[in-house]
Amino acid sequence: MSEFVVMENVKKTYKMGEVMIHAVDGVDMEIHKGEFAVIVGPSGAGKTTVLNMLGGMDSVTSGKVIVDGRDISRYSSRQLTKYRRDDIGFVFQFYNLIQNLNALENVELALQISKHPLDAKEVLKDVGLEDRMYNFPSQLSGGEQQRVAIARALAKNPKLLLCDEPTGALDYQTGKAILKLLQDTCHKHGMTVIVITHNLAIAPMADRVIQIKNGRVSEMTVNPDPRPVETIEW
């Protein structure tokens, strides 16, 4: 399998007044197509910055970020928007659903701008929300909301699914269910999924585990035999 996502010596430096803060200080990593990758690390290690750069939400100070053969680190802000629009699905920690739209409409909102969208209802069915399609976010549980968020991301038919602490706001059981949904999506549809978490315990379920400390990749391991989520406890 080829390298689908590559980061080469990527640095991100913020300037806060006189002080330079190196949020990411030379990250090198690679993720193959169809992999379920987990990026783990303690708070402040630079995980989110890496995700932001991968998701086209933030610019790169130096280095290369290659996604599906294209170097997005040189993209203009408009190109980045297009990249997010066409290639990226994003799952937030706090779901970020539009409160004023029901589940179906939230998915449709993403489809409005998508090039090759999937059918919204089908996707919702896939994530197990067949019966809750017309409910508003406030009428849904956290797990259900996150499922809507995942459906919204998947319906765009992206190349890459980025998840920022997808279970961070969920309880244990629900979190597991969500992770399973993500893992299943990855394996069934061959989608490349990158999950960012501080929970090292879920590492065994990943095809690839990338550990980040102090803005650098401290360890990258390929797991030849990932375990199903059900078997993991934390």
Next chain:
Amino acid sequence: MRNAINKDFFREIKYTINRYVSILLIVALGVAFLAGIRATCPDMKLTLDHYLDEADYMDLRVLSTLGLTEEDLTAIAEVDGVKEVDGAHSYDAFVMNGNEKWTLRFLSEPVSVNKLEITEGREIENANECVVDHLLIEKDGYHIGDQITVMPPGKDEKLSDTLTESTFTIVGVAASPEYFTTTRDTTSIGTGQMDAYVFLSPEVFKSDIYSAVYITVDGAAAKQAYSDDYEAVVDKVKAKLEDISSEREAARYNGIMDDANAEIDDARDKLADAKAEAESELDDAWAQIQDGEQQISDGQKELDDNRAIYEDQIAAAKAKLSSGEQELQDGQAEIVSNEQKLQEGQTQIAAARQQLEDSSQTLAEKKQQYEAGLQAANAGQEQLTAGQTKLTEASETLQSQEAALNEQKVSLQEQKENLTAQQTVLEQGIAQLETQEEALEEQRNEAASQEKPDEALIAQLDAQIAAVQEQLTQLDAQKNALAEGISQVDGGLDQIEAGLSQIASGKEELNKQQEELNSQQAKLDETFNQLTEAKIQLDAGSSQLESGRQQLESKQQELDSGKAALDQAKAQLQSGQAEIDKGKAELKSQMASAEAQFAEAEQKLTDAKSELADAKEKYASGKKEAQEKIADAEKEIQDAEDQLADVDYPEWYVLDRNSTQAYVEYEQNAERIGAIGKIFPLIFFLVAALVSLTTMTRMVESQRTEIGTLKALGYSNWAIARKYVFYALSASLIGSLIGLVLGQKLLPWVIITAYRVLYPNLFVVLTPLNAYYSITASGAAVICVTGAALASCYRELVASPAELMRPSAPAAGRKILLEHVGFIWHHMKFTSKVAVRNLFRYKKRFFMTIFGIGGCTALVVFAFGLTDSISGVAHRQYDELFHYDMTLTLDDNADETDMDELYDFLNRDNGLKADQYTRLRSMSMSVKGNGEASYTAYLTVPEDTEVYKDFVVLQDRKTGTPYAMDDETVIITEKLANLLGVSTGDKITVTDNDVDKEVTVGHIAENYLMSYVYMSPALYETTFSEAPKWNKIEAFIPGLTSENSESYSAELLALNAVSGTSTTDYVRSKFEEVLNSLGIVTLILMVAAGMLAFIVLYNLNNINITERRRELATIKVLGFYDLEVAEYVYRENILLTIIGALVGAVFGKYLHAYIITSVETEVIMFIRHADFSSYIYAIIITFVFSIFVNWLMYYRLKKIDMVESLKSVE
């Protein structure tokens, strides 16, 4: 600890400076507007009061129908409470400015009341100077230093009866408090409208009767004009003055009566004396006249006799003279014919002489030619002779040369013969020798051939041979020399031969030349012959000429002798003429002297006659004059007696300032602004307060986590709330301070300055800070905003910290009503659905924005509508209702003839012509309805109610149904009906001369200016028990313009029947001038409404974006382009703006209707509705602001960081 909280407070301001400044500005605007507009009305009054106090403007004035005397003044001054008294003279007259006639009012310069302020130039120093109205300088083009000459208004009036001077120099420009507006009074002269005032020194006025007395009241200046306090102080003195009025009236009446009676008696005595004197003078004159007549007839007879004798003598002398003259004339004729003949002869001679002269000239020319020919021929002869001589010489030379050559030839031939002979000898000698040699050779050979040659002989023989050979050689040489000599001789011979042939050719040449010469000689000879012939002819011509000349001379002599004879005859004639002339002259002089004598005599006679005639005439006229004078005097005395009987008992009018139009109008203007200030700024303020209040509430709500944290840390509620309270308090307090100072300083100043166009005398504009408005406006603002902060803090602080720290549950999405209307909902685009749902989700924002935008639209609608209502009044009143062009006020004393003169004038086409006119009775009356209050209205009674429909349209305002006057009821105008609180069928009371009459209201008609009660003539008669006396004429005058109306009015005023005129256009323009001053107010309202609209929209959008930052960031992460993100927000804003603008338009309609009613005064009704276009403009302006604010927001949207989406919910 306290420090940290303080730091937090200042940082909060620093980080949310947009919001802070927004609140501050909104509060500033609201307060500025509320306090500013409301303070304008009192400031206007204060400003005027200040000016009037400075100028010692009158509090009261007293007028009397018979004027006021010095005694009246003294009496007034003695009244308790009167401070200053000043009597004034006034005189209306004309001044010519180029071709234009200006109507000016000349006033005596005030001393202690209504003081002038000299704005340019200086004060009056003597009787020849004046200070003038600024209008005279600005409009009429006069300058300081110009002179004006006064023209009395009446034809027979003498200026010297009124003024001591007639020409005045303008030394300054004076502002008079009496005329503090630009409107000038009406007058009874000229165009009926005075153009300007002029102040003169009081002593210029001859009369000692004042036309008005101006009074100031003690303590009145301390009170503010228009205030109740002021009125109270003045009313007290007014009452006291009214108390003394009857006493003064009596005094004045008696004074006039006594003076007049004394004068009449005096006149009667004088008349009697004059009569007696006149009669005796007349008798004397008659006797003298009769004497003179006798003398004249004697003289005439004598003169006639003398004249007959004289005429006979003259006739004889004249006959003699004429026969002499005939003789002379015959002689003269003869001389003339002889002279003519002489003239002819002379002419012939001259012609002959001319011929002779010509011939002689021709001859002379020919002679000259001949001479030239001769000279040429002689020259030719000389040349030929010289040629011959040369030729002969040449021939001789040639012959001598030939002879010499021949001689040489002969000698050469001899030499040749000699030589030839010698040659022959030589050749013989050679031959001999050659033979000897041969012989010797032979001997030798023989000798040599012997056996024993004899050598000696051989030698001898050899010697001999050699000798012979030598001889031979010698001989050969000789022979050669000879041959050479012969050839030389031959050459000489050849030369000679050549010379000879040359000579022969020379000879031939010479012969040719000789021949030529000979032919030339022959030609020359011929020429000579010709010349000789010519000479002969010349000589013959010469002699002919000579004889001609001689003939001429003899003829000339004949002529000369004829002339001499003629001259002699002429001389004789002249002497004859001289004699006759002399005779004539003598006759003439004799005649002249005789005529002169006669003429003198006649002249004397004529003079005497005319003297007599004059004397007779004088006598007659003197007699007549005396009679007339006596009659006049008698009539005068009679008139004076009649007048005295007619003198009305004088009446005093004690008037306060409220009788001054400008003073009242100014108050109305101020009150109008006051009325606008009641509602308009309040709406403005409410919008501002509500928006800042919302902003504060939102701020507190958005920081609930922080509040919870602080609370959890153990801070007291007050310590936590303090930040928000101070935030609100400082923003609103600073905003209020800025607003109230700016508002109260700027707005009244701008408005009053705008009004200075109408009231130019308001030199000092006073805009003090008004404590009441300052405190109420800023207090309300501070309480609103700070209260909002406190209230929302309180709401948050009631909750437990734990609750607070948890994010508040987001407002739940809900189905909206529209979703149930399936066919609309399903046809909406997805994005529209989202927008609509969002709108209804944030209800607070929805209503706030609708209210904010709607409020602004309403304010703009009102501002535009105010203009519509005001400017529409003139249009409705004068274009739609009052159709006539001119009103004439009729003189009460006009009789039938005067009226006919007026009708004639109106019907005549003198540039302008009245198309149609009607008579009516119009008078001001007080009208009472159901209540106690009475209002002034014009009772109008047209002569013909049917015809009057063309002049004034009476109709229902809303439906346009026309109303006809009937004989039972009156039609009253709408404003009057409103004031009186009456409707159709009710009764109203009209009061004329203290007599109350009750009439029934039949209809209520549309009308905007003044109030009218229309009544038919029949009803008038039944109501007032007398037929209406027509006192006005309304007329249609096509082509009447503001330019030609002045002269037309002047012509009308010159008629006895007309006492006043006014054109509809003039009334209209005056009215528009007043109302247009509201334009600046409208502008202020519009600008303020615009500013408010902008700030409100900006603020609301700001809140919207701040609150939805997370949502917008998420959308960005989903891959919406910047424009799509903006559209997501804009769609809602556009919807909000549309709804807000529509709501505002409706709200504006009611706001406008409400305020416009309260702006009205008793005499005016504004158009109650705004034009449709005003709504459109208001909506467009709202949209423009909305678009502009949204455009600003685009950049804020762009700046939203996507990282926001990753943050936890607050």
